[in-house]
Amino acid sequence: MTHYPSQLLERAVDEFAKLPGIGGKTAMRLVLHLLRQDTRAVEAFGNSIIRLRQEVKFCNVCHNISDTETCDICANLRRDHSTICVVEDIQDVMAIEATQQYRGTYHVLGGVISPMDGIGPSDLQVQSLVERVETGDIQEVILALSPTMEGDTTNFYLYRRLSDTGVRITVIARGVAQNDQLQYTDEVTLGRSIVNRTPFVVSS
Amino acid sequence: MTHYPSQLLERAVDEFAKLPGIGGKTAMRLVLHLLRQDTRAVEAFGNSIIRLRQEVKFCNVCHNISDTETCDICANLRRDHSTICVVEDIQDVMAIEATQQYRGTYHVLGGVISPMDGIGPSDLQVQSLVERVETGDIQEVILALSPTMEGDTTNFYLYRRLSDTGVRITVIARGVAQNDQLQYTDEVTLGRSIVNRTPFVVSS
Numbered sequence: 001m002t003h004y005p006s007q008l009l010e011r012a013v014d015e016f017a018k019l020p021g022i023g024g025k026t027a028m029r030l031v032l033h034l035l036r037q038d039t040r041a042v043e044a045f046g047n048s049i050i051r052l053r054q055e056v057k058f059c060n061v062c063h064n065i066s067d068t069e070t071c072d073i074c075a076n077l078r079r080d081h082s083t084i085c086v087v088e089d090i091q092d093v094m095a096i097e098a099t100q101q102y103r104g105t106y107h108v109l110g111g112v113i114s115p116m117d118g119i120g121p122s123d124l125q126v127q128s129l130v131e132r133v134e135t136g137d138i139q140e141v142i143l144a145l146s147p148t149m150e151g152d153t154t155n156f157y158l159y160r161r162l163s164d165t166g167v168r169i170t171v172i173a174r175g176v177a178q179n180d181q182l183q184y185t186d187e188v189t190l191g192r193s194i195v196n197r198t199p200f201v202v203s204s
Numbered sequence: 205m206t207h208y209p210s211q212l213l214e215r216a217v218d219e220f221a222k223l224p225g226i227g228g229k230t231a232m233r234l235v236l237h238l239l240r241q242d243t244r245a246v247e248a249f250g251n252s253i254i255r256l257r258q259e260v261k262f263c264n265v266c267h268n269i270s271d272t273e274t275c276d277i278c279a280n281l282r283r284d285h286s287t288i289c290v291v292e293d294i295q296d297v298m299a300i301e302a303t304q305q306y307r308g309t310y311h312v313l314g315g316v317i318s319p320m321d322g323i324g325p326s327d328l329q330v331q332s333l334v335e336r337v338e339t340g341d342i343q344e345v346i347l348a349l350s351p352t353m354e355g356d357t358t359n360f361y362l363y364r365r366l367s368d369t370g371v372r373i374t375v376i377a378r379g380v381a382q383n384d385q386l387q388y389t390d391e392v393t394l395g396r397s398i399v400n401r402t403p404f405v406v407s408s
Contacts, residue, residue: 003301005294006271012256015249019234028295030223034253035260035269042257045219046250049238052216053246056239065239067210090209091232097207 063108063125065090080104082139088112112150133165140168147174267312267329269294284308286343292316316349316358337369344372351378
């Protein structure tokens, strides 16, 4: 049992150790680092987290995290508002934005259907997606969920919910990743990459 | 370049990424974890760190971190106040306390002499150690610094500063660690463990 010389220290270390992937020794190291910093710097650290949690907003259209009622992407008239890319969470939005290959809008589900974890469609932003497709001028819904059993289940569920609307429904391509070695690629991915082969194009 | 959907989010992630050993991706993961927690839990986290930094005290005798002017160890009359164990920082105090093998007091230097890093004796709590030995009824000073060149330099410097007082000066034993394999122990440690061998005692 660790004997702390200070309750203030113990509480701070305990709080850090609640974070995922942060053990007791790392927590202690981080707290002692903060103790050596300026009081103002430590206040800035603590307040940035408290303010984020207190003032955080989620876009009333796509549910992405946002500082305003409607996020920058949904409010941007130069984006293609007829295309919705459905993702699990905000990290996926950031990852796709970083590719600079997509100019449509997003819809953040907030997870995938997972009966094992007790997560059903009503726990996700499914209804608002259906309403966006039914009421808006939407041409295409791109399903960009994780290539897992839960992701596939969710894709299938969303397909059933949206197929009546007549919207075009696509999924992101699955195949061998850039710089992957074929011999180490799993059978399902490799098989799919052969079935879904595309014409060879020489870029000029 | 990462494009954040929210400045509040970006600021919180940046603050986390300033911590040693925490990269951008880990910072993002930790912040998103906090976003999913209760507002109260996040306030408790942030405030525990701010309060620690604002209210932290250091013992006016041994310089260990403390919630009171004099730390629990220095204020404890059942400890042996004639023995001072000199350590680098408060983690060392906690490590030695955890062994339950020491009943004396401590003196936290706040580092070791390191000319390369520009740390000299005046940057450490050396003067107050000398004063404790000169004015108190001190029988023994145990030097428990890191077994490094800087630790050895500091040991030698403290020895010179304290030798006139006539106090007994000892250093913690260096030797093979419990469960270490001899063939993988470095030469200096193994050599020292032979020179400083102790009588074999059968515990009853």
